[in-house]
Amino acid sequence: QVQLQESGPGLVKPSETLSLTCTVSGGSISNYHGSWIRQPPGKGLEWIGSVFYSGSTNYNPSLSSRVTMSVDTSKNQFSLELHSMTAADTAVYYCARHRYSGSRLDYWGQGTLVTVSS
């Protein structure tokens, strides 16, 4: 059974960088994409971007200037960095694995709440 688990700080200060890691167990990330999605309180889901196991990336244009995604196949992990955080970035952050760039999200993590506050 494939499982994904997000990890990282629950609290980030304004202007700082958020760093999250998604660890995949029960399956490989080789030949797969990893996406990051977030949901601000009371709002809908927003796709942040995706990274292929080779390292190629595809970002949401609305966030691309602040996003960096990477992958570590040796640890079966993919990562998200979101720079210059503001209160508007407070959200539950999810990771998900998918086979192709435009395909369904087969497996998700349970999400991690990140709050931006001083």
Added chain:
Amino acid sequence: QSVLTQPPSVSGAPGQRVTISCTGSSSNIGAGYDVHWYQHLPGTAPKLLIYGNNNRPSGVPDRFSGSKSGTSASLAITGLQDEDEADYFCQSHDGSLRIFGGGTKLTVL
């Protein structure tokens, strides 16, 4: 404001049938992009329920079905059960952008 529009809530009694709509536009659903549906119980990982408009992953009961027409898609749940009470959201593409519906809370009366 989500790109795909869903009703905020629906409800039904056990055994009944409910449908959840997902309305897009000519640049996403209407352009031929597939629609996928997910079930989400708060605090747990969202689960893929329907993929490619009308396909069920292994293990998903056939009480769940999906359809797509024009710029909209629908999720139907028949024989409603208490365990179906959850949030449901649709997902598609608009070019290279992955887009979502705002989610619908299903209440089993």
